[in-house]
Amino acid sequence: MALKGFAGFAIRKVGAACITVFAIVCANFVIFRLVPGDPLRMMFKDPRVSAEQMQLVRERFGLDKPLGEQFLHYLRELAHGNLGISFWQKRPALDVIADRVPQTLLLIVTALIIAVILGTILGAIAGWKMGTRTDSVILTIALSLYSIPAFCMGIILMLIFAFQLSIFPLGGISTAASGFTGFEYWKDVAWHMFLPALCVVFWYGGEYVLLTRSAMVDxxxxxxxxxxxxKGLKESAILKNHALRNALLPVVTITGVNLAFAVAGIIEVETVFSWPGIGRLVYDAVMKRDYPVLQATFLVFAVAIVLANLVVDLIYGYIDPRIKVGGEE
Amino acid sequence: MALLEVRNLKIYYFTREGVVKAVDGISFSVSEDETLGLIGESGCGKTTAVFSILRFVVPPGRIVGGEIIFEGRDIIPLSDEEMRLLRGEGIAMVFQGAQNALNPVMTVGKQISEVILEHESITKEEAWERAKSQLELVGIGSERVNSYPHEFSGGMKQRVMVAIATACNPRLLIMDEPVTGLDVIVQRQLLALTNSLREKMRLPIIFITHDLSVIAETCDNVAVMYAGKIVEKGDTVSLYKDPLHPYSKGLIGSYPSVRGEKKELKSIPGAPPRLINPPVGCRFYPRCPYAMDICEIEEPELKNVGDNRLVACHLIK
Structure with a gap:
């Protein structure tokens, strides 16, 4: 192998990621040509719109051209950062998405950090105390939380804490027309975020408990x-330096893969709690057959997942000494 | 006073099917300049017996009787903390299968210095230097201190295990099948290393193996175990030349001799008994070519037949 050490490992991984992204770009084009239904029919429900006018719009969006030509056009525009115009909002799809990204990141990053930390710690404890009462309690709770679908958990939480107890708001990201600024505003956002974040923490955290526990037992x-x-080491040293250090390897691997599932989770949670993020956008775009926006969100999700996996691979090469050399031998 | 004295040790496993008498009343001792070999088939209880010296008997297994006296102190009633302090410092162990006995994500230097830091009050730098000299001692070279286990061959990993075990100058070393799974040349090198360490550090060793030639090369004395009991004990040379117990005879007869006359190798027919319901009399009775009526009823005791030789057989008067 010509490329040696960590640099070579990194270059190979980045190359593989680029190929993956290109494959996704192609699949993304094909999928939307295969789905049944005519987006123009959704755009113009008014029966007074004539066939000529429809044809005109079709030509304007380039939908009358052969598929091959459409594909090249799509690639060319993509290279220029143009992901099309939203059928619904009549502005660039990328702008539509960009408006939603910060809200989603705020929710998912906060929730994931909490879920991973809590889940790993509880999972490690459960694995360490395997067979004891502590283990059974943690395992039972984690398994229950993990097996309840995110949307279902969302509705349950909303019913109890927002509807019955009225401790938290029913949805949205901030109190409408409240005029809050600065700290007051962020406090309001945190209050709104509590239930959706808890929903993600429950679901994701439960999974991390199960994962870490089995890796720990192994x-x-x-x-x-x-x-x-x-060697006569203290139990705490055995736990920390020997067991947990090795148990975390599979946990890190799964994190990248899991991000794909987090996308599904975020669509459900954001829809249930009317959180104005990308997940909610996907839901709306599907309902309105807003193909350019859907196509663009799919691409953004896919690239995010590929990037996350790339980061995981690179971290893995760093934390597991066997990986770097494994590529050379 | 012997360094280690095991008296009438009994370790039973309480399984769902019944009580497995893995070690059933064995006694042996190791003096300060002795290498004792423990030999027997797989499942005869030899590993269980030595694991108990570090109190590594885990449920459903339990030490149900006997004493393990190390340096004049019975270790069975010791607290977990007292036992922890003894491990690695007083009694060290090299395990079989070095492939997985080292932590794959920790450098060997760290794995060696870790045990020194645990038992001695020295700085990290001093411990690191000690780790380097330990690597030199086992013939690896101090420049490999930052290597990870996967960068070593099987034989080298086992050398690292020896370096870890001897890092705190223990008073007793236990080696559980240390050369199993290594090729013969590497086996030889490792045995040579063991022998040189024994002389250099005056280190008493208990050597467990099912390989007679390994014992012949390293041990002063040997104890033959069968189905949870010691059936014969004596110094290696005389026991090999003139095994008294039918099982020892079978064991030694089943090994080819390189220099001696070419004979057909004998095997012992049958299989070792299940230890849940061992035979009432002599445990070897069902497979013994010399079995008599009494063997079926009465269990033979381990008798001294002179010259420090002990045998448990009704044939020997």
Whole structure:
């Protein structure tokens, strides 16, 4: 192998990611040509719109051209950062998305950080205390939380805390026409974010508990744990330096893969709580057959997942010493 | 006073199917300049027996009787913390299967210095230097201190294990099948290393193996285990030359001799008994070519037959 060490490893991974993104770009084009239904019919429900006028719009969006030509056009425009015009909002799809990204990031990043930290800690404890009451309690709760779908959990939380107890708002990101600024505004946002974030934490955190627990149980059964015991190390040192350090490897791997599922979760949670993010946008775009926006969100999601996996791969190459050399041998 | 004295040790596993008498009343001792070999088939209880010296018996297994006296102190009633302090510092162990016995994500230097830092009050830098000299000691070279286990061959990993085990100058070293799974040349090198360490550090060793030639090369004395019991004990040379117990005879007869006359190798017919319901009399009775009526009823005791030789067989008067 010509490329050696971490640089070579990184270059190979980035190259693979580029190929993946191109494949997604192609698939993204094909999928929207395969779906049934005519977007123009959605745009102009008015029966008075004549066939000539429809044809005119069709020509303007380039939909009358052969598929091959449409594809080249799509690639060319994509390269220029043009993802089309929203059928519904009549402005560039990319702008439509850009408006929604910060809200989604705020929700998902906050919730994921909490979920990963809590989930890993509780999972490690459960694995360490396998078979005890502590383990059963953690495992049962985690399994229940993980098996309830995000939208269902959202509705339950909303019913209890927003509807019955009225502690939290029913939805949205801030109190309408409140005129809050500065700290007051952010406090209001946090208050609105609590339930949707809790929903993501429950669902994602439950999964991390299960994952870390099984990785921990696996690590604890390895021979190097007996070696560590034979050294006379303290239990805390065995847990931290030997068991957890190894148990985290599969957990990191899964994080990248899981991001794809987080997309599904975020669509559900944002829709239930009317959170003005990308997930809610996808829901609206599907309802309105806003193909350019859908196409653009799919691309953004796909690139985000590929990027996340790339980061995970690079981190993995750093935390697992066997990976770097593995590429060379 | 022996360094280690095991008296009438019994370790049973309480399983769903019944009580497995894995180790059933064995006694042996190791003096300060002795290498004792423990030999027997897989499942005869030899590993269980030595694991108990580090108190590594996990449920459903339990030490149900006997004493393990190390340096004049019975270790069975020790608290977990007292036991922890003894591990690695007083009694160290090299495990079988070095492939997985080292932590894959930690440098070998860290894995060696870790045990020194745990038991001695020295700085990290000093411990790191000690780790380097340990690597030199086992013939790897201090420049490999930052390597990870996967960068080593099987034999080198086992050397690292020896470096870890001897890092705190323990008073007793236990080696559980240390060369199993290594090719013969690497086996030889490792045995040579063990022998040189033994002389250099005057380190008493308990060597567990099912390989007779390994014992022949390293041990002063040998104890033969069968189905949870010691059936014969003596110094290596005389036991190999003149095994008294039918099982020892079978074991030694099943090994080819390189220099001696070419004979047909004998195997012992049958399989070791299940330890849930072992035979009432002599446990070897069902497979023994010399079995007599008494063997079926009465269990033979381990008798001293002179010259520090002990045998448990009704044939020996």
């Amino acid at each position: 690590a604890l059964g390895q021979d190097y744990i007996i070696t560590a015991r034979a």
